[in-house]
Amino acid sequence: MTDDELRARLRRADPARDIAPASPHRFPLEEIMTTATPAPPRKRPLIALAAAALVLVAAGIGWLTLRPEETPTVTTQELRTVQLTATGVQAKCVEPTAEVLAEEADFAFAGTVTAVEGTTVTLDVTRVYRGSAADQVRIAQAGDSSEQMMGSGKFENGKKYLVASAETSMLICGYSGEADAEGLQGLYDRAFA
Amino acid sequence: MNVEGRRRRFEALAPAVIEAVRRYLVRRTDAATADDVLSETLLVCWRRLDEMPEEHLPWAYGVARNCLANAERSRRRQARLFARIATIDPPRPVTDGPEPEDDELATAMARLRDADAELLRLWAWEDLTPPQIGVVLGVSANAASIRLHRAKEKLREELRKAAAAAGHEGETEGSRP
Numbered sequence: 001m002t003d004d005e006l007r008a009r010l011r012r013a014d015p016a017r018d019i020a021p022a023s024p025h026r027f028p029l030e031e032i033m034t035t036a037t038p039a040p041p042r043k044r045p046l047i048a049l050a051a052a053a054l055v056l057v058a059a060g061i062g063w064l065t066l067r068p069e070e071t072p073t074v075t076t077q078e079l080r081t082v083q084l085t086a087t088g089v090q091a092k093c094v095e096p097t098a099e100v101l102a103e104e105a106d107f108a109f110a111g112t113v114t115a116v117e118g119t120t121v122t123l124d125v126t127r128v129y130r131g132s133a134a135d136q137v138r139i140a141q142a143g144d145s146s147e148q149m150m151g152s153g154k155f156e157n158g159k160k161y162l163v164a165s166a167e168t169s170m171l172i173c174g175y176s177g178e179a180d181a182e183g184l185q186g187l188y189d190r191a192f193a
Numbered sequence: 194m195n196v197e198g199r200r201r202r203f204e205a206l207a208p209a210v211i212e213a214v215r216r217y218l219v220r221r222t223d224a225a226t227a228d229d230v231l232s233e234t235l236l237v238c239w240r241r242l243d244e245m246p247e248e249h250l251p252w253a254y255g256v257a258r259n260c261l262a263n264a265e266r267s268r269r270r271q272a273r274l275f276a277r278i279a280t281i282d283p284p285r286p287v288t289d290g291p292e293p294e295d296d297e298l299a300t301a302m303a304r305l306r307d308a309d310a311e312l313l314r315l316w317a318w319e320d321l322t323p324p325q326i327g328v329v330l331g332v333s334a335n336a337a338s339i340r341l342h343r344a345k346e347k348l349r350e351e352l353r354k355a356a357a358a359a360g361h362e363g364e365t366e367g368s369r370p
Contacts, residue, residue: 001349001352006317006345006349007317010298010313010316010317010318011317011318012294012295013294013295014220014317015219015220016217016220016318019215019216019219021212029203029204029207032232032236032239033203095237095241100263104263167270
């Protein structure tokens with residue numbers, strides 16, 4: 001089967017082959033242009049971030065378990081460990097915004113990496129921006145994570161990170177990364193103000 | 194930035210973007226989600242008009258792709274929530290549009306990895322070249338070209354298997370006397 005034949009066969013199965021053109025008035029362009037225009041002053045600082053985020057080819061949406069575990073060794077104080085995992089799906093990133101971060105994230109924290117063992121990264125939590133308190137977070141990452149995050153792109157021992165997750169997946173695409181990556185701290189401050 | 198010029202540019206390119214992105218979405222999700230995601234895609238296009246390249250469709254598909262992924266993530270979350278309250282029908286698969294009549298093709302496509310099937314859809318349905326596919330997926334033109342080539346090979350292979358399973362002769366099984 002030639003390429004042309006293959007393409008023709010696929011086209012016959014195109015679900016949109018027979019749909020009528022949309023009425024141009026169905027989409028409120030005017031509304032979009034008027035409601036979205038006032039944003040720029042606040043958006044400006046994000047443009048550099050957006051450019052950086054666009055470059056990120058992200059691996060990420062995971063099936064994580066965000067589950068509290070009691071650590072039996074500590075008795076005086078409840079030590080809560082959160083477990084996150086990240087497995088690879090390719091995604092193109094759009095501009096990260098505080099609004100999206102605020103809406104999507106159900107858990108967000110600042111922490112310092114205390115161990116990187118194989119594919120498991122352990123962070124000691126220094127501040128929880130959203131979600132219930134945790135002392136430690138473990139992130140199990142699948143594959144090479146070098147392009148997932150803001151900053152140097154990977155977890156390194158001793159460095160500080162800002163990490164957000166949504167219903168069990170670590171948010172990447174400019175929403176998690178080194179704490180001193182350009183704009184990231186500001187994004188967190190605005191999202192979780 | 195000249196506001197009037199910006200508006201004129203957006204108004205000029207919006208109809209083509211609307212038409213193309215709407216089809217893109219109809220091929221991949223249900224009608225209600227398609228409408229929502231289209232509006233969101235337009236909003237992103239308007240906000241980021243300055244970044245939009247001259248060849249704007251592949252870029253717009255890339256935005257739509259991401260907005261759709263976000264929408265489906267929220268929908269999955271919502272579905273899980275509802276599932277706790279009541280038993281509901283499972284979310285329909287994305288490819289479940291108007292029933293494809295070519296069962297062998299549907300079977301073969303379903304057996305491909307999602308990423309391969311998506312490359313083929315972008316190539317055949319959105320009519321994109323490998324460099325344009327690269328823009329949509331955020332990979333290099335070269336990578337898109339290689340992956341597309343492999344995806345076509347895999348589809349041909351699956352079509353042969355599907356045909357064989359359906360009891361016809363596979364197209365390349367020509368070694369019989």
